[in-house]
Every structure is written in structure tokens, then in C-alpha cells.
Amino acid sequence: MEPAQAQGVPMIENKAGSPVAGEFTTVIGSDAVFKGELTFEKGVRVDGRVEGKINTKGHLAVSQGGRLQADVVAASVIVEGDVVGNLVASDRVELRKSAKLQGDVRATKLLVAEGATFIGNCQVGAEASKLAPAAPGTAPANRLTESAAPPRK
Amino acid sequence: MVANTQVPETRRVVCTHCDRPIEIPASAMSVSCRFCHRRVIIEDIVIKAYHAVVRLATAGRVEIAGKAHVIAEIRVNELVVEGAVKGNITALDRVLIGKKGSVLGNLCSRSLEVEPGATLVGRVQVSPEFALEPKGDPEESEVADL
Numbered sequence: 001m002e003p004a005q006a007q008g009v010p011m012i013e014n015k016a017g018s019p020v021a022g023e024f025t026t027v028i029g030s031d032a033v034f035k036g037e038l039t040f041e042k043g044v045r046v047d048g049r050v051e052g053k054i055n056t057k058g059h060l061a062v063s064q065g066g067r068l069q070a071d072v073v074a075a076s077v078i079v080e081g082d083v084v085g086n087l088v089a090s091d092r093v094e095l096r097k098s099a100k101l102q103g104d105v106r107a108t109k110l111l112v113a114e115g116a117t118f119i120g121n122c123q124v125g126a127e128a129s130k131l132a133p134a135a136p137g138t139a140p141a142n143r144l145t146e147s148a149a150p151p152r153k
Numbered sequence: 154m155v156a157n158t159q160v161p162e163t164r165r166v167v168c169t170h171c172d173r174p175i176e177i178p179a180s181a182m183s184v185s186c187r188f189c190h191r192r193v194i195i196e197d198i199v200i201k202a203y204h205a206v207v208r209l210a211t212a213g214r215v216e217i218a219g220k221a222h223v224i225a226e227i228r229v230n231e232l233v234v235e236g237a238v239k240g241n242i243t244a245l246d247r248v249l250i251g252k253k254g255s256v257l258g259n260l261c262s263r264s265l266e267v268e269p270g271a272t273l274v275g276r277v278q279v280s281p282e283f284a285l286e287p288k289g290d291p292e293e294s295e296v297a298d299l
Contacts, residue, residue, distance in 0.1 A: 105277075118278070118279045118280075119280070121275070124271065125273065
């Protein structure tokens, strides 16, 4: 096992499946508490606690000890800790076995490992990425739930 | 000559109507629930074409093939979606949405696997502790059995 994985640090893999070193240029430490709106150009790893909003063009990873209470817009999101908030990813959202997510997800791909907990609205697929992202803090229009309701008996 | 009798093997399933666990013979395809007295389908189902019903329920496994299109409220133990589903899904075990699968509706299960390329739109509730609460008053059913 790689040393980083032994410490519970989520690894980003390239298309060949090899871990990419140095993917997270910003790390919010385990003893840090941040409240507000964060914007990054590259990857972010959250080991501590963040409340507010996170916008990044890179990857976002929430490690096992991380606590996120924020709406996220990122290229991809990997969750191993606790997240309360909406996730919008242009690529994929990955929930690993220790992940607990309460919020909506909009992404092109979704990976839910066995043991993960996920409660919220979900829009996954090639069409989901074409939809305009909902404004943070507002519930997305759930026209689909109405049309998918079973007919009355 | 003594007949060689063997005690039939049993397994436990959850009634798809009242959500109570019942012991059934291992080879049974359907049983009558001893609590709500309604018929519970146990067998695995494979759907290969258009299928529109109010409710599709089995205590077994449902596989929706690539060209199938199902419109129903689905209540199963395990679900594999390779085609299209429109309706709410409740699975006691796992749900797998294949790369060409499409689910339009709410989903509750113990585990979820969505392959790259699949489509899933709806409210999702996935938890390893997912379980269904029994419906109805058990004391009334037990009195009826006496």
C-alpha cells in the first residue's frame, strides 16, 4: 500500500489507473476550520472542516476525517468523510466506503462503494452535465420526481 | 423399511407487502405470507421487453435486459438495470445500473453501483443499514392465526 493511502489520503488516479502525485495543491489540515467561500484553480484536499462553498476547476477530495458542510462545484469529487451539501461535478463523484453524503449530486459519473451512505437527489449521466448548475443553497427543480411517481391505484 | 426423510432447507425472505421476515422453503417460487396472507413472489425475474405495471415486486432478483423498458414501482431484493426504468425502486440488497442503463425515479437500497455511462435521475437513499419497517399491526395478524 502506498504511504499516502496508509494514512487515509484519497488518491487520484489518471486514466491508466496510476495514482497521480501532487494532485492536491491545496490542503486544509485536520485541525483547520474554515467558514466562507473558497475558490481554487487546482486540486483541493479537505482533512479538516469547511463550511460554506467550494469552487474548483480541479479535483476535490474529502478525506476520512474531513467534514464538509458546503456546496461544491468541481471537476471531480472523492468523498471519504462526511459531507452535507450539494455536489456538482463535470466529471465524476466517487463515494468511498467510509463516505457519508447528505445532499444532491449532479455529475457525469457516480461511483458508490459498498458501505457508503448517500441521501439526496441525484442526476447522473451524460445529460446531467449539460444541465445548468442550480444556484447554491436552492433546491433543484425536481420535475422528474413528479413524472416518475407511480400511478394512483 | 424406514423412509429417508430429510427436513427441507429453509431461507428467510422479507414479505413484499407487509415487510416482515418470513421463513420459506429454499426451493419455493411463491408463498403466502403468514402475517398479511398475501402472495409473495420469490423467484428471480428477467424482463426483456416493454413492461408497464403498477407494481413489480419479488423477494428475489430482477434483471432488466438491455432492450427492456419498465414502467413500474419496483420492490425487489436485488436489481440489475441494463435497460430503462421509470418508477421508484426499493431494493433490500443491491442495485446495479449498467453502462447503458437508465433509471428515472427515486431509489432506496443498501448498496448502489452505477457504471460509467449509466443515467440515474431521482432521489437516492443508500445506506448499509437500510431496512424496511414492518407495516400493519402484528398483534392483529397473530390473533387471526389462532
